[in-house]
Amino acid sequence: MLRVRHRVAVRESGKGMIRTLKIRAAGPADVQAISKVLHKCGLPSGGVEPSVRLYHVAVLGDNVIGCACGEQFDETVVVHTVAVLQDYRDQQVATHLVGALLMRARANGCTKATLLTAEHPSFFARYGFTLTSVDVIPKQVKLTRKFQRRFGARTHCMCRRLD
Numbered sequence: 001m002l003r004v005r006h007r008v009a010v011r012e013s014g015k016g017m018i019r020t021l022k023i024r025a026a027g028p029a030d031v032q033a034i035s036k037v038l039h040k041c042g043l044p045s046g047g048v049e050p051s052v053r054l055y056h057v058a059v060l061g062d063n064v065i066g067c068a069c070g071e072q073f074d075e076t077v078v079v080h081t082v083a084v085l086q087d088y089r090d091q092q093v094a095t096h097l098v099g100a101l102l103m104r105a106r107a108n109g110c111t112k113a114t115l116l117t118a119e120h121p122s123f124f125a126r127y128g129f130t131l132t133s134v135d136v137i138p139k140q141v142k143l144t145r146k147f148q149r150r151f152g153a154r155t156h157c158m159c160r161r162l163d
Contacts, residue, residue: 018060018088018091018092018093020060020061021058021059021060021065021091021093021096022058022059022060023056023057023058023059023096023097023100024056024057024059024100025050025054025055025056025057025100025104026050026055026056026057026067027050028050028051030050030055030057030064031048031049031050033057033063033064034048034050034055034057034064034067035048036064037064037065037066037067037083037084037085038067038081038083040085040086041083041084041085041086043081043083048069052071053069053070053071053080054069054070054071054072054077054101054104054105054108055067055068055069056068056069056097056100056101056104057097058084058088058093058096058097060088065084065085065087065088065093066082066083066084066085066088066093066094066097067081067082067083067097068081068082068083068094068097068098068100068101069081069082069101070101070105070113072105072108072110073138073140074138075109075110075111075112076110076111076112076113076114076136076138077101077102077105077108077110077112077113077114077162078113078114078115078137078138079098079101079113079114079115079124080115082094082097082098084097094123095126098124098127099127102127102162105162106162106163110162111161111162111163112136112159112160112161112162113129113159113160113162114132114136114137114138114157114158114159114160115129115157115158115159116137116155116156116157116158117155117156117158118155118156121156121158124158125158127160128160128161129158129159129160130158130159130160131156131157131158132157132158132159133157134157136157136159137157
């Protein structure tokens, strides 16, 4: 099942990074924690599949405090979701999650990253994403009903090269 739902539940600025924060690839044992983070951030929490998608988690102690998800289509990674719990925002958690996701996509052979966002284009502009035509979205994604329902006048399509 394709989820072409991208939202960012973060604001990055102000405070410094949490020193004991760990960013790592998610595994099957992280599904419940990821679902919990997404739910607390008001995002859909069903269909979390780390074995199928590129999930990363931000871990503080034994707690998952954030996650990022992307999905690879040939040489393109589509960034779906970035979420950080309210108490840990403004501490560069999302910055490190997105960086790890893009690095892993590049290592998997991706040369382009793309996303849809209605609320936070300036956040992704920091990573070199620029507003672009919806034509850069992989055909497999554009054919899904979720994409067709989600993409509207207020949604921004953004893209960047990874090479």
